Amino acid sequence: MNPLKSRRHAQQAIIFVALLLFCLVLLTIQLWLFVGALEAHLRGNNGMAIPGAIVSVGVFALNVWMFLGIRRIEHQV
């Protein structure tokens, strides 16, 4: 393989793994928000539900954007 191409491939692999780890962190935050909103609701406190849902949808949009970005990069290779 062309050394330049090989180096570029290695860089893309690092970016991929970094994005994957970031996605894992975001998913953990979403899980925490979901459980927090559910527990607060069951306690009778409804103040957390709407902000939690807005943040969760935002995080989902970020995940979709990253996934589409990765697909775009793969198509370019």
Add this chain to the structure above:
Amino acid sequence: MDDRLVEEFPVNWEDDDYVTRREFFRFMTLASGGLAVGSGAIAAWTTLSRSERSLDEVKVAAADQIPVGGSIAFEYPRKGDLCLLIHKEPGHFVAYSRRCTHLSCPVDYQPELKRLYCHCHNGAFSLEDGRVLQGPPPRPLPRILIQLRQDGIYAVGIAKGEV
């Protein structure tokens, strides 16, 4: 590879179905979408659910049956759902579920302290709105909606306690 290991874990690597990183990322994105939908559902539930519910009307007692500072137990809305009707001030009644929101022990009215008290874990609730005054209960007591009529006091619904 050690023969014994192969025997105990007979994995045929050629037939194994690998999950690629992209497939894993897609799965994570789908899980993220599921959590977003779940959080949205909780938000919709909290927004749309009514805090007060009208139920069957049940006569609890005659107004003159309970002295000021006194209380009477009744079951509402179903049999076994214990509630307490309290004559707080002359002509002013309040009713609450007797089931403590901690572990469902029955609460008692303490007229000298003007509160509802749970003996199990020292939980106490306000007589004004059922909010938690002390102890481990996580939320207020559900309030029973009552109506004073000519022929007595009627239970007509339930209001959830909001924190």
